[in-house]
Amino acid sequence: MSEARDIILGRICASLSENGKAGGDEARHEEVEKRLRGHPQGVVPHPADAKQAVVDRFIDKAQAAGATVEKAKQGDVAKAVSAFLRDHNLPQQLRVGADERLEQITWQSRGAPELLSGPSDGNDLSGLSHAFAGAGETGTLVLTSGPDNPTTINFLPENHIVVVDAQDIEFDYEAIWTRLRHKAGAGKMPRTVNLITGPSRSADIEQTLIMGAHGPVRLHIIVVTG
Amino acid sequence: MVEITSPHFKENAVEALSDENLQKAMRHLRGNFTAKRAAAAAALPEFEALRDNARDIKNHVLTHLDLYLEAYEERVTAQGGKVHWAADAQEARNIVLDICRKADAKTVTKGKSMISEEIDLNAFLERNGITPVETDLGEYIIQLRGEHPSHIIAPAVHLNIDQVREDFRRAHSHLPPDRAMKEPESLLREARGILRKKFLSADVGITGANFLVAETGTSVIVTNEGNGDLTQILPKVHVVIASIEKIVPTLEDMSQIVRVLARSATGQEMSVYTTLSTGPRRKEDPDGPEEFHVVLLDNGRSSMIGTEFQDMLRCIRCGACMNHCPVYQAVGGHAYGWVYSGPMGAVLTPTLIGVDKAGHLPNASTFCGRCEEVCPMHIPLPKMMRSWREREFERHLSPVSYRSNLKLWAWFAKRPALYRPLAGLAMRSLSLMGGRRGRFSALPMAGSWTKDRDLPAPQGGTFISQWRNKRGRT
């Protein structure tokens, strides 16, 4: 297969040098290196300044994308989760990863949901995740894979509850990439980063939008405000 | 294998124009996608600046493509993935088959991928005893029907619910025949149930890629259904098939283009799932694929660099050009006869299957310019269609009668002294023939026009001759 590699790269170089674009090889390398290292920002829409405004925008946009959203204090997350399950006539049972922040939730002693830990095998009705971040720009959740929040929980259960810390909600995606680089190291990434904006949907039959295609039918977001 | 019917574009178009189901779908598309895109673009003040920047990013990539591909490969490898290079469709198919065989695969789930359509992967896998299952709802439907996608983001947009219901009854014969199938919701539920089992039992998952990020060795898919995600996280092996121009340098660069992609495609601010995948599952990960492969396909693209068709490599497959094209809106995607349709197909298809086969496509345009106007990547589609017409003209591929008429007209147009009296005579005669009605319902030489339209008659005498008479001697 290295033969094909040489052919393709050779053709590209030939096409470029015919047009005088491949000249100054060192300069080209330098330019590419610089961009990869410096990852310059382009046009970033409306960098909001007030943190509160960003959270409100996140909530508005996530709702517009079909998610349900509520704000809760740290101590009220358990109540909010239980209430969501109850309101939708769902069994008090949740698939959940090993996220520390989720483990710290103090569940009520009576009627607390049964927590099933580990990845989902497709037999769970509801899953609970903690987001790495949120983007106020479009009401987008950012979730990263790992033992804390297995990716299967994001897609297999019909109901997905995601907890996001208000402090982790940035306005734009660029701010999130900066945090991600800080966490994973430059040039490295978790296996999967999911940007999720609303529950799954399809409009493939007569351009009629229907919620709940292959992924969750419901996406419920709990924004933790201190 | 789905047949290539691009050489019969005209016949296909006539058939499409009399297909009432299709016409109804196209009428819906015309209002739906265009209005949503316009609203989304208007709602983002930076939209035009983002378009400009998106274009500049891709232009930068294309003049450094070799280096970014090498950087991308290095990052994928460093994180445990493997990059395979395929110079053409056959090589790509063989690489995928090889990976499937090594995984002892029987069933392969597939996320939506135009590259898979381009290399006709499904038919090839089937011939080799592997069952490919399309999981995007639209792709699943057209797979049941053995059709090409009629739209790059809405593959089954040409069908109505009755047709889909019939397909499901035929394909899902194990389900009770009296089940509820009236609403689109029930059909979606049914497909969800059927495909959920396929997701969980597949041996290999194949997805395309909207972007390949060189900085991190990440491949990115953008979807609404979540099928692409289930395709890639459940099987043991994840294969990404992508063409070489999908490269972007950094996550920031990707974000620029993401901001114009969904807005141009469906009018969403953001698609539901934008998924970044990098390598196989890490040792501590409880889920995700154990193997991660990327097949980089060239298939003629490297040779487009430096030509008048280079700008086409900026295309991000949003479908805005087809949604806004009066020709696409009239005839739908299947008339184009292969996997890519509309203006982007009119430019790309001749490079991939040859202008001798696809010659109609760049000609079947009014050059209204709306495709270029809405293209998020500022691709000069009409200009490139004209370039194909030039190549056809040079190679004498355009019809003989058309060429000779054009040449005759040009010969006169270049000789005003001969053109003037002849034009004057012709217009006076036509005007007289038009008579009191002022138009023709039938006219020899203009039969294709007068079949469905009248031809307004000239007023009589040319402007130039009247001008000379009235003002020339003053």
Next chain:
Amino acid sequence: MREVRESAGSRTGSRLKVGLFVTCLVDLFRPSVGFAAVKLLEEAGCEVHVPLSQTCCGQPAWNSGDRTDTADIARQVIAAFEKFDYIVAPSGSCAGTLKKHYPEVFKDDPAWLARATAFSVKVHELMSFLTDVTGVSKVDAGYEGMATYHDSCSGLRELGVKGQPRALLASVRGLKLREMKDAEACCGFGGTFAVKYADISNAIVAEKTANIEASKPDLLLAGDLGCLINMAGKLKRQGSTVEVRHVAEVLAGMTDTPAIGDGKGKGR
């Protein structure tokens, strides 16, 4: 200097010397549009010249991939018109060819590229020339009735003609304008496209005429004769009574001729 002798303007002074590129369709099919253009330009204070050697802008050859014939025709047009202060055409499509495409025709011919570029900056479509260059904001004309306006593609998208004709029409006594749905959508003409792909062209124009009829106008206006012939041809075949005219005819108050595709005696 045969052209100068044969043209209208022997008036002197600092008036703008405008070469009228009348376009082949106006020349052959509807000279009255040419005279309307002359009237509007003269009322705007221009000295109008009409080089008699003009035939066509070469667009049919250009859009058919025939670069050689296009270049021959373009050289002829440039040579005949480059001496004027401005070159004006009552068509967005032809003006677009002269302005946007001629430089590209000569991209590999530096000497002619320079001439084509210098020429192209002086080219204007009639409506935008009147409002944007000569500063005309109103006309002395009247027309009792409801009009609708089709935005021809090249004028709209290559030259940005959109508000200019509407601004001028607003000053026509008695004329009201009601926008149709999708006024910016193509009418399906596309030059040789209408003949080569007549069935598709017909489907597109049928959509257009449906939108025209839905706006219930007395009058359909546009700035390009190709589109007008196409839309009039379809409207008349459908038995429509909507009058079809080039916008210049109404602005110049020259609506005594039969409308496009209408018989004699139907003019106002």
